[in-house]
Amino acid sequence: MDRTARSVNQLYERYPYPSLPIRNERDLISKLHTNVMSKILATAGLVPESFSGKEILDAGCGTGEKSCYFSYYGARVTAIDLCNSSLKRGRELAERFNLKVEFSLCDIADLRTEKRFDHVFCLGVLHHTSDPYLRFCVLADLCKPGGTVTIGLYNRYGRLMHRIRRLQIGLNAGENIDRRLEYVERSIYRRKLKSTHEQAYAADKYVNPYESYHSVGEVLGWFNKNDITYIRSHPHTDTGRFHALFTQLKWLIKRNGFFIISGRKN
């Protein structure tokens, strides 16, 4: 693990993300789909009913809810993460619903496998790594021709106001994870954080020791260099240089700090 990975890992070992409150099948499938999966899948033009028998890589799977969702629909899922506590929760979740997911402890940069994947997902991960493009190239290489790559990243424009808030948190609470989270509780939520999920959400959003910011144009450049054709993004953006810039300025105003973008490997 490099220095960035070590510091990021300290946070997730303590607050595994997203630690969703999954009590039953409805929470895992319908609720997850309504809340997030439909938007993610739409960027790649996918529906869960098409997953049966497909090889899916969930890179930086966190507590494994999305991996289990893919597996529920019959995909063969490989899920990797740097965080032991998250993987433990993922394995427990899969066991609870009798789902088969191959969870492993691994940095994306070190992932070596003979497998090639129909769909690669890497959501909210690369911007917490020292070299996002290097890891993107690993993922792009592991995708089959005709397969899809979907990544979720913090946006350079949409996250601008949030960066000011992070600066303020750093100035008031320093680097210590617990002190920072206490400060967030006091000054932003103004109440005790209620659940494990809420703590994980707040820790990921406000306390993370390392994050980088990316533009649509930058990711389209990554796609281009790796022979990947853009499909769609959420929130929607046109890909022309000025259109993309204009869209991202709107994200700044609306504070859309996170975007999901998919492409197809040629």
Ligand SMILES: C[S@@+](CC[C@H](N)C(=O)[O-])C[C@H]1O[C@@H](n2cnc3c(N)ncnc32)[C@H](O)[C@@H]1O
């Ligand atoms: C914000 S969470 C996202 C979890 C999951 N993808 C989701 O969308 O719910 C980021 C995850 O990336 C993992 N991670 C960070 N750097 C990584 C790396 N270099 N290789 C693999 N996983 C990494 C963290 O341990 C953490 O679980």
